[in-house]
Amino acid sequence: MNDLYTLGEPLVDLKDPGGPIEDRWDKRRFEAKLVSPANRRRLSVIVIGTGLAGGSAAATLGEAGYHVKSFCYQDSPRRAHSIAAQGGINAAKDYRNDGDSIRRLFYDTIKGGDYRSRESNVYRLAQVSESIIDQAVAQGVPFAREYGGLLDTRSFGGVQVSRTFYARGQTGQQLLLGAYQALERQVQAGTVDLHTRHEMLDLIVIDGRARGVVIRDMITGEIETHLADAVVLASGGYGNAFYLSTNAMGCNATAIWRAHRKGALFANPCFTQIHPTCIPVSGTHQSKLTLMSESLRNDGRIWVPAKAGDDRDPREIPETERDYFLERMYPAFGNLVPRDVASRAAKNQCDAGHGVGPTGLGVYLDFVDAIGRLGRSVIESKYGNLFDMYRKITAEDPYQVPMRIYPAIHYTMGGLWVDYDLQSSIPGLFVIGEANFSDHGANRLGASALMQGLADGYFILPNTINDYLAANPLSPGIDTSHPEAVKAATAVRDRIEKLLAINGGRSVDSFHRELGSILWEHCGMERNAEGLEHAIGLIRGLKEQFWSNVRVTGHDEELNQALERAGRVADFFELAELMCIDALNRAESCGGHFRSESQTDEGEALRRDGEYAYVAAWEFTGLGTPPRLHKENLEFEYVELQQRSYK
Amino acid sequence: MTVKTTAGRYGRALRSSVVLHAVMAVGGLIMALYLVAHMYGNLKIFSGQAAFDGYSSYLRTIGEPLLPYSGALWILRVVLLVSVGAHIYAAFVLWHRARAATGGKGGWRYQTTRNRRGVQRSYASFTMRWGGIVILLFVIYHLLHLTANVIAPGGASESPYERMINGFSIWWVVLSYVIALIALGFHLRHGVWSAFASLGANTSVVRRRRLNQLAYAVTIVIIGGFLIPPVSILMGWVR
Amino acid sequence: MNITLRIWRQQNHDDQGRMVSYGVDDISPDMSFLEMLDVLNEQLTLTGDDPVAFDHDCREGICGMCSLMINGLAHGPEALTATCQLHMRHFADGDVIDIEPWRSNAFPVIKDLIVDRSALDRIVQAGGYISAPTGSAPDANTTSVARKDADRAFDGAACISCGACVAACPNGSASLFLGAKITHLGSLPQGQPERDSRAVSMTAQHDAEGFGGCTQIGECTAVCPAGIPLDMISQLNHDVLSGLTQPGGQ
């Protein structure tokens, strides 16, 4: 081991109920302590985030009668980034009678995650998936339907069954509106206090338990402390560490990173997902990347010019001079190989000089054959909205000219470590949705994030949190004047003052952009020890520069977007370093994490189960001191480990 | 600001803009129906003085002996008066609310002077309020002229037929009438479609088009029908 | 291209506010409108000025956060396009572009181009939901929904709650927003039991927030990025009137 990190105790207390996998969730619910309805009103829960996970959790806890305080940084809970999910949500309903089952969804998820997730959690996710669809339909989510009036499904992300429910290309929006409306119903009922344009900047831990948060009112700049019996983080993923990603501009890691600094373990930070079908970068001004649904790969064919540097109009390049590289390399799956495989192949083509478009970072996704075969109207009905979106952004007509696509950061499988109860290593701190690491291992299957967020929020957390609340209420007499609360608030104020005082020569965004390009270069689609070590050095240097040369305009007691961003970017620096350390530690290739040192002779990812079949959970030991690695060994009783192959 | 109780909401909804618009729509449609009848009556001018004056007194005997002399006409007048009153009342309350909602400036509340006309609004749709006032002023003038005969350009008379002939033989009387009718035309063009939409009848994009076509048709029939007698009188086709 | 911007600057709610001119140079036609503003803000930051505050998040036209009045048009000149989806290629070198916040008394300005749209959330709180507590739902295929009803519901549910309809409406009405939600929930069998009371309550809240009434001008539909049609307002009117006239409506 090197001086970048140290090794700690393995993690053993996972609260896994044990026994036959089908019965574990039942068992856990039965064994959990309950809180009587009359007592719930006196117990309060803070929920950070109003996405699918946080919105559904806050609504459900409110319905149960708890006093909930809900926070989000946008001006309305309905704008959480879950709103942007397009493709769909999985559920093991087997409405198609095509051989789907809870067992199969469980199996697909474990395999898709390249055997780096926990069996018990994933099985429970598959079990709960059915209820999510029921719940959403009852709330009025307008899922796509067959002419007979029953729910339609499609197949997604390379699985062989049709289990993905969808609402046109706006599934996330519709599911989120369901959760949002349920949440607003509770606001009206008085069980949920909603705080929009409020950002969590720190966690308050009292006597070893999470008891509150420090919040900045983003309009007035006031620093508030809120206490509660338990805290739930549902603040989403950290893909924005890369600056350019398909995430919303405001997505951030501050909530989870601050909790990490207060003692919550951070698991598998290097597991990030890259999505192959995004619209390529058009210039240095670019602020974000736009995803186009993976479903495009069902009919589009991906190719590059066979000759490097060939910059003819794609329509003029004859068939014989095109390289349909996915079809060539993976004859069995062709254009439908999983996201990580497709992404890396595209990158390799571009690196070899075959990339297309003004920046050379793009490959063609061509619909000419599909239009010829099915007719323009069929293509239009299937993908019309995506084609329109593409045209809006690029001013090119994909019915005429092949689309250009390039991979982009899209999702983060890593997140705060949680046990079976979704409780982090800090008692009383629960983490749900993309913010935790729980179910997707090293790679997430399409349409499974929405499922996980809602499973956590509607069904799992509201059951497991009772057990904690029943036994661990906040001691009476503790209020916001408690020294820990005061200390946390003071630290937040000090940090804000420090940021404002630097008054250097570079904007926050310019630092963020540079950090992003370091990560993309060295901790993106392909990683190796040398690059990662180099990146860690660069990140440290840049972080130092940031703290001495950033310019944050304006002042503290007002709406100050530069200040908001500065705080988030400062946390991304620290997280980025840990991502690289984690990636360096994991000297195997698995899922979205490809280490060039660990590949087969054919250049495919090579997993090393003997050494790395564990969850890497990192402990914060202080700024400037190396983090400590705790391993949670993964045991597979129900699934046999295999090397993935798509040849 | 949140309306909490069910009863509170019900009461608030009763006073809502949606309800005021419904009131306005019903009042407006009643007036429009009245205008169709009125126009039909005016066309009797071509049947000669006896028929026209006879029609005028016939109106007063409708419903006899169930109703007293002039009874039906009075009922009609009351209904009309209530419609007009309700329509105008609602119009002013809604105008006030729209002003309050936009800092008193309506569509002109932005600093920029570009696109003040918006993207697709019709001339008719944003002149409803001032157009309505023009119509109101005209109606008063019109009643004073042809009903009460207090104002009598061209000479007063006991005979409604003569009042018409006397008045509309003068070019500027006709001109004022035409101007008022144009204002009325714009008002009806948007008003008729809007009334149906306010009452919930606009159920699809196709229906929206149909209702607008209906509004055009009603407008053309009413305005055309009203224009024929005065123009004919001025041109000397009726005397 | 080089562009002159005239932007509404207002330090906070109590400040008077005024239009201020700025120049931005070397704007690429491939930039989005918001990226052009990013360029301006970078420039302002380096000269020590306060960057222009504007709302945005997803930058892909779905979250409803972005909200700019561009040359007097809500979300700018392109139909069915939110501000964040608008690109600079729709402008020309040398253009002067006026940028203002949404204006409505129900949307107080917070700072520069940012307004407070929480009134829309309060309208939803008043009844914009189907009461279906978690766990109470029957199997999803128990009730079949005719495809045309599901489609109609979706068309209404596509509203992104941006408030452009209010900004564009000469009456300052939020009827299109409200009608969209009423149509979404009222078109589904699951939404029927609360259909009348929902329409009544949400309308009461809409008016209590100080939004104006609808005179069917349709300016809202011309700027709506989600393509919500005007007939959804008529649906709203219908449901409110039937809600108020139902026996026991109270």
Ligand SMILES: Cc1cc2nc3c(=O)[nH]c(=O)nc-3n(C[C@H](O)[C@H](O)[C@H](O)COP(=O)(O)OP(=O)(O)OC[C@H]3O[C@@H](n4cnc5c(N)ncnc54)[C@H](O)[C@@H]3O)c2cc1C
């Ligand atoms: C473009 C795109 C398409 C996708 N498509 C699919 C798909 O088709 N199927 C699928 O299954 N998954 C999809 N995903 C993934 C999926 O959408 C997300 O993983 C999931 O929605 C995350 O939900 P969440 O509730 O965990 O977080 P989010 O929805 O991101 O919510 C985070 C919440 O936390 C709040 N928050 C964050 N930080 C703070 C703070 N410091 N203080 C206060 N509040 C804070 C935010 O305001 C927000 O309310 C897609 C993702 C993207 C980006």
Ligand code: HEM
């Ligand atoms: C004092 C005179 C009048 C005023 C101030 C007035 C004003 C208005 C206003 C402000 C509207 C609202 C616009 C809209 O809803 O789109 C309206 C609508 C309407 N008006 Fe008038 N009006 C007047 C007279 C008349 C007359 C004489 C008629 C007779 C035909 C009429 C028929 C209508 C109709 C049918 C509508 C549509 C109602 C609705 O929108 O629901 N109005 N009027």
Ligand code: SF4
């Ligand atoms: S109806 Fe259209 S314009 Fe109005 S809030 Fe919804 S999406 Fe925006």
Ligand code: FES
């Ligand atoms: S920023 Fe999300 S819709 Fe424009």
